[in-house]
Structure formats: C-alpha cells, structure tokens
Amino acid sequence: MKFGVVISEGPYTHQAADTAYHFVKSAIAKGHEVPRVFFYHDGVNVASRLSVPPQDERHIQNNWTALAKDHGVDLVVCIAAAQRRGMLDDNEARRQGKDASNIAEGFRISGLGQLIEMGIQTDRLVTFGD
Amino acid sequence: MSEIKKFLYVNRKAPYGTIYALESLEVVLIGAAFEQDVSLAFLDDGVFQLTKGQSTDGIGIKNFSPTYRALGDYEVTKLYVEQESLDERGLTLDDLQAVVYEDEDDDWEEKPSIRVVNRAEMADLMADQDVVLSF
Numbered sequence: 001m002k003f004g005v006v007i008s009e010g011p012y013t014h015q016a017a018d019t020a021y022h023f024v025k026s027a028i029a030k031g032h033e034v035p036r037v038f039f040y041h042d043g044v045n046v047a048s049r050l051s052v053p054p055q056d057e058r059h060i061q062n063n064w065t066a067l068a069k070d071h072g073v074d075l076v077v078c079i080a081a082a083q084r085r086g087m088l089d090d091n092e093a094r095r096q097g098k099d100a101s102n103i104a105e106g107f108r109i110s111g112l113g114q115l116i117e118m119g120i121q122t123d124r125l126v127t128f129g130d
Numbered sequence: 131m132s133e134i135k136k137f138l139y140v141n142r143k144a145p146y147g148t149i150y151a152l153e154s155l156e157v158v159l160i161g162a163a164f165e166q167d168v169s170l171a172f173l174d175d176g177v178f179q180l181t182k183g184q185s186t187d188g189i190g191i192k193n194f195s196p197t198y199r200a201l202g203d204y205e206v207t208k209l210y211v212e213q214e215s216l217d218e219r220g221l222t223l224d225d226l227q228a229v230v231y232e233d234e235d236d237d238w239e240e241k242p243s244i245r246v247v248n249r250a251e252m253a254d255l256m257a258d259q260d261v262v263l264s265f
Contacts (some may be wrong), residue, residue: 040153080156113161113163115161116166117164119261125262127263
C-alpha cells in the first residue's frame with residue numbers, strides 16, 4: 001500500500017513526529033511505500049538542523065534525515081507554515097534578506113499543493129497530530 | 131492526476147487561540163486548484179469559525195472570517211455544520227455568517243453553502259470520503 005503522512009505538531013513538545021517516524025519505518029520494513037511526508041503547522045520545526053537535544057535523548061531531525069537518505073522519502077516542509085515560524089532554506093533566506101537558513105539535509109521547502117497531491121496519489125493519508 | 135477524490139477538511143477548533151483554523155483555510159484555498167470533490171466539516175468549537183460579527187481588534191490577530199464567504203468563488207460549496215455542536219454552544223444557524231455560492235447547474239442561482247447536519251449524518255459523510263484532513 002502507498003501511504004502519505006502528515007505531521008502537524010512540533011518536535012519534543014508532542015509525540016507526533018516520533019510516532020510518525022516509527023510508523024513510516026515500520027511501513028517500509030513491511031514492504032509498503034511511503035513516498036512523501038508533509039510537515040505542517042508546528043510540525044515544520046522538525047526540519048531545523050539547529051536542534052541540539054541532550055545526548056541521551058533521541059534526535060528527531062537526525063532520525064528523519066536518515067530515513068530520507070536510506071529510503072528516499074520526500075520530506076516536504078510547508079512554505080507558508082515554515083516562514084511564519086522562522087524556518088528557511090538557503091534560497092528563501094536570500095530572498096527574504098535573512099542572514100541564516102536552518103533547513104536540515106533531506107528536507108525541502110515547498111507549497112501546500114504537495115499535500116493535496118500526496119492525498120490524490122496515495123492509497124491512505126495518515127495524520128499525526130492532535 | 132485525472133482521478134477525482136473526495137476531500138473532507140474537518141475543522142474542530144475555535145478560530146483564534148490556535149492557528150489550526152487559519153492554516154486549514156489555507157490548505158482549502160490551495161487545494162481548490164486541484165479540482166477535487168471538496169467538503170468542509172465544522173464541529174466541536176470549529177463551529178465558532180463561521181460565526182458572524184467576529185472582531186479581533188482586541189487581540190492583534192488578523193480577522194480571517196471574511197475569507198469563508200469567498201469559498202464559493204473557489205468552487206468550495208459544501209460546508210457541513212454539526213447541529214449538536216451548535217446546540218452544545220447555544221448557537222443557531224442565525225449566529226453564523228451567510229456563505230453562498232452560485233450554482234452553475236441552476237442558472238447561477240445563489241444558494242447557501244452551509245448545510246446543518248446531525249451527528250449521525252456527519253459520521254456518514256466522513257465514512258464516504260477518500261481523504262480526511264483534520265484540523
């Protein structure tokens with residue numbers, strides 16, 4: 001089966017990004033496809049490469065980056081939600097005249113159309129959030 | 131991309147206090163370009179999103195409630211409001227703003243987009259969807 005995944009809550013505050021990570025990993029291990037994960041609302045904060053959790057805690061952003069690298073999962077961060085919350089890639093930082101970007105490897109910033117497209121192209125859309 | 135799916139956007143939260151209502155509306159507006167079969171559901175505190183006479187002057191947050199009235203222009207014409215959620219909050223249809231659309235199959239007659247349904251009908255509506263996005 002082909003799954004689309006939405007993450008709509010922020011890392012560490014909420015377990016959504018962790019549960020989604022375990023879900024995607026398990027689904028792929030069972031032979032399912034997860035072509036894309038869409039980060040929305042505070043979920044966009046998962047993509048920050050500046051996150052430095054204590055060493056004995058899981059590193060949520062690293063987990064996702066590894067998943068993208070190992071399984072080619074397309075990690076899409078909503079641009080409108082990201083810009084409100086100070087999440088910028090190099091291009092956007094330049095365009096907005098900001099002095100830094102913070103999007104981690106494996107994530108890309110794009111529009112809400114990617115969410116709708118994922119809903120159309122997958123068999124099931126699964127949301128992790130409140 | 132030729133396949134048409136039934137998309138339901140479920141709105142459960144008050145318009146202000148959290149960003150869910152606004153960011154739900156943003157998905158609906160972008161999603162309209164994909165020409166899918168779109169419905170919106172309003173239940174729990176989500177029914178407050180459609181109340182008329184909203185003023186946000188005191189909280190310094192943009193009042194986005196007029197945007198709901200523009201949904202008809204995006205061919206989003208099915209706004210289902212749950213009766214029980216209205217009742218539980220002491221609201222009636224009269225407390226909601228008028229949202230209308232022009233029916234192209236009926237000589238562009240102006241018709242109401244808001245349809246009040248009961249909880250059982252809402253459940254049926256949800257069961258009938260291909261994609262449900264809850265906010």
